[in-house]
Amino acid sequence: MNAIVEISAAQALVDQLIANGVDHIFCVPGESYLAVLDACYERNVKLTVCRNEAGAAMMADAYGKATGRPGICFVTRGPGAANAFAGVHIAQHDSTPMILFIGQIERSNRDRGAFQEVDYRAMFAGQTKWTAEIDDGARVTEYVSRAFHVALAGRPGPVALALPKDMLEERVLPRPCPPAAAVETAPGxxxxxxxxxxxxxxxxxxxxxxxxxxxxxxxxxxxxxxxxxxxxxxxxxxxxxxxxxxxxxxxxxxxxxxxxxxxxxxxxxxxxxxxxxxxxxxxxxxxxxxxxxxxxxxxxxxxxxxxxxxxxxxxxxxxxxxxxxxxxxxxxxxxxxxxxxxxxxxxxxxxxxxxSRSFAPSADVDLAQTMIWLSDHLPSDAVICNGAGNYASWIHRYFRFRSYNSHFAPTSATMGYGVPAAVAIKRLYPERLVVSLNGDGDFLMNGQEFATAVQYDLPIIVVVCDNASYGTIRMHQERNYPARVVGTDLRNPDFAAYARAFGGYGARVERTQDFPEAFEAARASGLPSIIHLMMDPDRITPTANLSALRAEAFSRQ
Known part of the structure; x- marks a missing residue:
């Protein structure tokens, strides 16, 4: 009889991910979980290495939305987990199955205030369905299996598991569990x-x-x-x-x-x-x-x-x-x-x-006409990804989504979601056209993940709607404090040049009629692309102008 060969707890963890059908992990590498990265190398698990943990967590959320299976994200301890919090918040509000794995300090140093030590149960308690720390390598399979069951049960949501560095290196017997499945509760x-x-x-x-x-x-x-x-x-x-x-x-x-x-x-x-x-x-x-x-x-x-x-x-x-x-x-x-x-x-x-087709034209680039053009000319299975900002109201009103799983956006209205989500969806569906729509402030929350798109040759098309402001906040500011503008203006870079600096395609659009040509050129380039739309700062929603809001606010005083 052949003796059972022990494996590391990190290998057991990755084996249980594979048993649950995981074929993709989003991460920012950290020395606290290097043993897991090594196990992924050995087992040929596909990684998307991101530039910020917020982007990685948002990619995992988008993957969970698209597949109905938990999106998997690995981050390092302390600051890495803090950066990932935004993605966990999205998954909680959006009822998205997701599992966040966090590297942790060695168990022997616990409660000493060790380097980057955090109590993750306290940190994530209000934003996850379950948060735990695995103290015993022999129980890794049990914990990971439970994480999948919890993330999928009832109202889906995020789970966070902390992984002490020394625990991952323990030798354990392989004891894989069967994959978790959501129970489809039927009505009586x-x-x-x-x-x-x-x-x-x-x-x-x-x-x-x-x-x-x-x-x-x-x-x-x-x-x-x-x-x-x-x-x-x-x-x-x-x-x-x-x-x-x-x-x-x-x-x-x-x-x-x-x-x-x-x-x-x-x-x-x-x-x-x-x-x-x-x-x-x-x-x-x-x-x-x-x-x-x-x-x-x-x-x-x-x-x-x-x-x-x-x-x-x-x-x-x-x-x-x-x-x-x-x-x-x-x-x-x-x-x-x-x-x-x-x-x-x-x-x-x-x-x-x-x-969904009525609008009053605005100066510069008219976003209503732009959305209508996209709706009429994109393939029926094209995917739109976006974050938060007033620009999104044009998407909701004018873009007609003709296929299932064609829109990925946070109901928590979290800025910075559009680019990471587009990267994740393009990794998942390389044959589909994926467009990321963003505001200017919104884009620069996680615009660094454009580098991830370039690294993995993902020809997403990113549209940046530039009105030189945090537009949603400016709208409320004008309603409540008319003509007292503070903290909402932005001085933006040349976003087209930003794209080229990373090795992508960039174009600047200042007139509505020039958008179709710029979009088709971006698509034909075969590169990750950014189209920089110069918006009318006064046109704040499909139905409202800042100047009119300001005048109305003054009339109430």
């Missing part, structure tokens, strides 16, 4: 019958889709069901790809700067059905869409984690189910013979179509 027949009765009794129903735990099949089934029921369907904040915008039943996006007609329609509904989402501050229009805690309309909430029911809104009917399992059951229902909302559904779609 009684709940589905109650929902069918509510639909049959409704005159102004509205379905709103959000959250995670979806897949392309569920999205398609939802569209087929909506067609059969003539049901108006809206999407929640930054969940636009869940429903085809050109479908006859699509009513629009309940996000930032939502169509006022859709908001009015939601408030007037007599049956509001939320599938998979939480109806947070932005989609609820500042918690004013429904009454709290008891909505006056019938409110049906479908969610995979029971603790969410009644957290803000007390539902008329709570259905504990994942979107995939719920929609599989929903698709089996027969539509009522009488559907009084049919014409309202058609009108809701016409309202969306008009809203």
């Amino acid at each position: 027949a009684e709940a589905m019958d109650a929902l069918a009765t509510m639909i049959a009794e409704a005159k102004r129903p509205l379905f709103v889709l959000g959250g995670t735990r979806w897949d392309e099949t569920a999205s398609r089934r939802m569209m087929d069901w909506a067609s059969a029921f003539d049901m108006p369907v809206a999407t929640s904040y930054r969940r636009l790809p869940l429903f085809d915008p050109l479908h006859d039943c699509y009513a629009g996006d309940l996000g930032l700067a939502a169509n006022p007609k859709l908001v009015a329609r939601a408030r007037a509904s007599d049956l509001f059905v939320l599938v998979g989402g939480r109806l947070g501050e932005i989609p609820s229009q500042g918690y004013k869409l429904l009454d709290i805690p008891a909505p006056r309309t019938r409110f049906v909430h479908i969610y995979p984690q029971g603790e969410e029911f009644g957290r803000v809104y007390a539902p008329t009917l709570a259905i504990h189910a994942s979107p995939k399992a719920f929609i599989e059951m929903l698709a089996k229902q027969e539509p009522p013979a009488v559907r009084p909302w049919r014409e309202e559904t058609r009108q809701a779609h016409q309202d969306y179509l008009g809203f």
Whole structure:
């Protein structure tokens, strides 16, 4: 009989990642977990080495969003973990499965204030589903297996595991666990019958889709069901790809700067059905869409984690189910013979179509026309990645996402997400066109990851919308402190030259009509590219100018 050969705890850790289907790790290297990097070398695990831990964590988040499996990020202790915190915050708010592994000091030096020592349970307690430190190398497989189960269960989210340097070097027996799988909780027949009765009794129903735990099949089934029921369907904040915008039943996006007609329609509904989402501050229009805690309309909430029911809104009917399992059951229902909302559904779609193409042209580069051009000319499977800033309101209103998994953006509105996410998605889907849309302040939060795109030959196209300010903050400043501008102006570099300095392609666009040529040239270059858009600083949203906001603010004084 052959004796079992011991391996290092680091090797056992990587083996358990592989057992769970991990084929990619995002990291910034650190001496605290060199044993893991060596195990990745030995086992030929694919790494994306980033320039900042924030970028690495955001890439892991984007990977988790795209695959539904935990994105994996490795960072070193202390400052490395601090930098990664922003990505963990995104994963927590966005319900993204993710596991952050953190190098840690040797166990023998614990509680001495050793070099870069941090208590990670305290640091990440409020932002993860579970944070732990592995003290015993023999339990590495157990901890990693549990991390996958926790990240995927119920409402998905981030897990953080600290790895003492000396623990990783211990010799252990290989004891791999089977891969973790999310449990697709299905609704009961009684709940589905109650929902069918509510639909049959409704005159102004509205379905709103959000959250995670979806897949392309569920999205398609939802569209087929909506067609059969003539049901108006809206999407929640930054969940636009869940429903085809050109479908006859699509009513629009309940996000930032939502169509006022859709908001009015939601408030007037007599049956509001939320599938998979939480109806947070932005989609609820500042918690004013429904009454709290008891909505006056019938409110049906479908969610995979029971603790969410009644957290803000007390539902008329709570259905504990994942979107995939719920929609599989929903698709089996027969539509009522009488559907009084049919014409309202058609009108809701016409309202969306008009809203997503109407605009007042602005000087310099008109972002509405630019988004419309992108929407009309990009391949249907193209991917848009963006961070946060007022520029994103043009994306929500004017870009029509025609395929599932085509938009990656943080619901926490974290700046600096667009470039790291684009790098991750291009690594995952090299055949798809990936475009990163950014504000000027937004881009420079994590613009260093453009170097990562160059290093791995990832021809992403980065668009930087430059209005020389932190535009969202400036907008609020003008509303509350008109003409008292402080702290919101920016002096920006030549972003096209920035691209060329890294070895990419760069172009500057000062007129709307020049954008298509610049975009096609960037695409033809085959290089990571930056297109620098010179924006009108006064045009702050699709519907508002700073000068008008300032004048309105003065009139109130």
